[in-house]
Amino acid sequence: MVDGKRRVSPPDGGWGWVIVGCCFMVTVCTRAVTRCISIFFVEFQAHFGADYSATAWIHSLVDCTTMLCAPVGSLVGNRWSCRVAVMFGGLLSSCGLLLSSFTTSLELLYFSLGVLTGLGFALCYTPAIAMVGCYFQRRKALAYGIAMSGSGIGTFVLAPAVQLLIELYSWRGALLILSAFVANLCVCGSLLRPITLLEEEEEEGEEKHGEDERCFISCFLSSKEYRFLLLPDFLGLAVSFLFLASGCSLPFVYLVPYALSAGVGHQNAAFLMSILGVIDIMGNITFGWLTDRRCLKPYRLACYVFSVGMEGLCCLFMPLLRSFPLLVPFAILYGYFDGAYVALIPVVTSDVVGAPYLSSALGVVYFLHAIPYLVSPPIGGWLVDVTGSYTATFFLSGAALLASALILSTVAGIRHCCRRRHPTTVAMETKHEPFPLSPSDQSNCFMAFNKEAVGQAVAS
Structure with a gap:
């Protein structure tokens, strides 16, 4: 018992399946x-x-x-x-x-x-x-x-x-x-x-120091609920989500108009969206099942990056597809990987911030999608009006998606190098703690890594 509350582990079933049905x-x-x-x-x-x-x-x-x-x-x-x-x-x-x-x-x-x-x-x-x-x-x-x-x-x-x-x-x-x-x-x-x-209790002194360090965020927000905002891992994830949201909606908006401009009939153009939607469902479920397997579970972030990157490549090749038989594979691939990354967004976010902070973190994650969702379709339409073709629009979508994957890959690479230089972090992570280091410790870790990298560059 902790403060009158019972420690509960995720049941992984039971009423949880009712929760899944409700969601x-x-x-x-x-x-x-x-x-x-x-x-x-x-x-x-x-x-x-x-x-x-x-x-x-x-x-x-x-x-x-x-x-x-x-x-x-x-x-x-x-x-x-x-x-x-x-x-x-x-x-x-x-x-x-x-x-x-x-x-x-x-x-x-x-x-x-x-x-x-x-x-x-x-x-x-x-x-x-x-x-x-x-x-x-x-x-x-x-x-x-x-x-x-x-x-x-x-x-x-x-x-x-x-x-x-x-x-x-x-x-x-x-x-x-x-x-x-x-x-x-x-x-x-x-x-x-x-x-x-309930997670393991932190030392009172460390908690108070962390609250003092994070008090500048906002008096409206609880520092305990939004402490993840200072984590370098989450900041990198947030930036990648901005690029993701800027590119992911354009193919849904412009697939049918592009198909019509390529000479595809109205019925077949609409059928492309149906294919994309059905395959999207398959991506949701099958990719979720695959990344829960023991061999892939440690690499869920890599699977997410792979899904986003594949979507970006699909968009870059889109201008070469000028017939219905060629657009069908695009709808299948894009739909599958769209379903895959959508299912993994809450999973990756939870792996970074931990389950107790997931609600607050998802609020921030989806907030980051708002403005790109609002402005990217009009920008894509403006590019069509200016250039007279959909090539620039799909290139914009592909570049944004690839940038999202690249940013997250870079952050993961830096974190991997940082962990190798701080073995105690790895030992703590084996206990499945969502925050192996405090925000200040992670920041110091990244600063130390960057300082070492700069020193090596000067020496060379």
Whole structure:
């Protein structure tokens, strides 16, 4: 017993599979519903007399708000509980969709569907994903693979269903039914049974010194919850996520227009997206299962870097693919590795910061996705307008993805060299502690490594 709380290890099963099922439904109700909003665009244009660019801001606002407010979801989950965060988020997003079905202007849709629904999704998404990491350790990658596959499976099922609802009940009726469907987030939230994971107590003096050292972050943020922000490992991970988010969304936006410009028929162009979505699901689950195997488990970060790098290479070769038979392999490869890295984002983040800090860390991680998600599609479209082709857009996507993989590889390489120069770190890591060194110790380690490298360069 520690402070009246019982030490609990991740059960790797039992109620944990209920948590995985709940997280699966959360990704269906948030990410899949967000993808399906684009189906309403033609209806919005016809009803409000708006052009495509004005209507497209709705989708961008939902996506951006969901990621931008991800730290709010983490904060609510940490201060109260993940159950409260998901239930309140479900209520908020359902109300946003309900109000959208009665809206009378596009500007009101920006608020109700873009901001209000996006904020509700943000309150649900991060806490639900963090709960999976609390219940699983040995089979964490598989659990996350199943949970995150809800986005692909949900899109595959919801897209035709939403189109049918629009045809039967108009866009207002479809939004009303979606509001009732999203209300199931409240049910999912009620099933998120809290679990307390306690690590070994740190020495009181070291904890106080660490708090003093990190007090500059913000008086609003708890230094205990956000101590990982000073870790060099996490900082490198954060920078790589910025580049990742800048490149990963462009192929989803421009694959169909590019295929049409290459002479592929409308039906086959749409079929490419279906292939990508189905293979994405396979990547979620199979890559999660593979990286839980004993032989690959120590190399999960390397598997993540490999997935992102392969996506980048696929984009660089995209301009050479000018027919449907050649674009099918692209859809298969890109879809598989997209599903692979999406499933590994929470796993890699958890390996860096540890399960107790996962909710806060994921909030920051998804927050970093917000602005790139908002601006990269318009930048890609501007490049198409300026150059008259999609080559520059796909080169931008590929370069950003490769830069993300390169940055993370560099950070991992520096960390490996740093560990070799500090053997005590390796010994401590064998105890599976998420922070083998304190933030200040890691910073000193990196400074020592850099100083030694500079000294060797001068001597040579």
